Amino acid sequence: MNMTPDLKHALVTGATGFTGGQLARTLRANGHTVRALVRRVDAPAAQALEALGISLVEGDVADAAAVDRAVAGTSHVFHIAAVYRSANHPDAYYRAVNRDSVSHIIEAARRHGVDRIVHCSTCGVHGDVAEIPATETTAFNPGDIYQRSKLEGEMIAQQAIGEGVPISIVRPTGIYGPGDTRFLKLFKTIENRTFRMFGRGDIAYHMSYVDDLVRGFILCGTHPDAVGETFLIGSDSYTTLNGLVDEIADVLDVPPVRGHIPIAPLLAAATLCEIGCKPFGIDPPLHRRRVAFFTKARAFSIEKAQRMLGYTPQVGLREGLERTAAWYRAEGYLRPAKKSLAA
Known part of the structure; x- marks a missing residue:
């Protein structure tokens, strides 16, 4: 099996989303x-996407037949699609998209002789980490x-790795950048x-600028040492939740957030909301x-990706937040930047 495959024809799942879309556009821009x-x-x-020359196959990642049609004729599969945190989805839907689709991808890749699969997992498999920074073996x-x-989806990929399927697994940290709206409410x-810090705010928080993450995905799809390996991908440093909020406030040129509110009332309100809305x-x-944003520590080492793949993040937290804020402003989500006196 070719362990250093040319990236001839890539399939990207989740390409209408933030991360998958950025990956698909970058691959296309690179020819x-x-x-x-x-x-x-x-x-x-x-x-x-189609206007950029990206071909489309209609179907759902939870549909094995649709996945097979999409995989046929490709050399690389970047499996980015996922259902994220939304309380109105049943558990079965999460498993169909986040777990069962992995089996469909692997089975189709085997049938069609795909050179490399890059499977996007999440640093969240480690949960609230006690080991700071956590590693791939945490x-x-x-x-x-x-x-x-x-x-569960990652475990399916790990089993296939043991059977010789050329897969690399990526666990991204918190993904952000222009085009993302998940962090818009925070900004x-x-x-x-109106932002309120619930809890002490001293928990670790690790961000991943989307362009850096995309470079990590592509490295995992092309580097010979990536086959059969799992990598945490993110920025080269982490901060605290207090630090992140303070940095955003500074980027937005607003006063820093002050004061902390106990977490227990928020958790109780969240529980009641779920009970009331679920029926x-x-x-x-x-x-x-x-x-969990306020309570679970997220701090990870990217040393393995740096050492084995030469992965080097290019965009620091301050620059990434500035770029993100500029995009929010251009889209009308935030107020225009204040003009300097010199202007």
């Missing part, structure tokens, strides 16, 4: 032939259905001074998985 598996080819995000400790289903509430199939505005 590669790219295909995307999308749920609807007429969706605006899918049409935007014990698993998933704390919710998203993390459990991602771990907006800091800007309008109606409504995604609650607050749920326990979001409370």
Whole structure:
């Protein structure tokens, strides 16, 4: 089997999302032939990909037949698609997307002789880490259905690695950058001074700028030493939640956040929200998985990726936050930047 394969024709799942989309566009900009598996080819995000020369296959990653159609004829598969934290999805849906799709990808790759699979897992499989910084060998400790289903999918990939399937596994840290809206609420509430720090805010938090993460994915798809390995990918340093909030406030040129509120009332409110919304199939505005933002430590070592792959993050936290804030402003999500007196 070719262990240093040319990246001739890549399939990207999750390409209409933030991370998968950035990966697909980068691969195409680098001259590669790219295909995307999308749920609807007429969706605006899918049409935007097609306009860049990315071919589309309609289907769902939970559908083995659709995955087979998408994989046929490709040399590399980047499996980025996932369902993230949303309380209105049943556990079975998480497992269909985050676990069962991995089996579909692997089976199709075997049938069609794919050179390399890059499977996107999550640093969340380690849960609330006690070891600072955590490494790829730190014990698993998933704390919710998203993390459990991602771990189950990763275990399927690990089993296939043992059977000789050329797979690399990536566990990204908190992904952000222009185009992301997951951190938008944090920026907006800091800007309008409604953000409240629940708990002490001294837990570790590790970010991953999307362009750096994409470089990590591509390295895992092309470097000979990546086969059969698992890598934590993120920035080269971590901060605390207090530090992240302070940095965002400084980037936005607003006063720093002051004061801390006990976490217990927030957790109780989240529990009541979930109980009240679940019978109606409504995604609650607050749920326990979001409370974990304030309580679970996330700090990881990327030394393995640096040593084995030559992975080197290019964008520091301050620059990444500035780029993200600039995109939010350009999209009208945040107020325009204040003009300097010199201007």
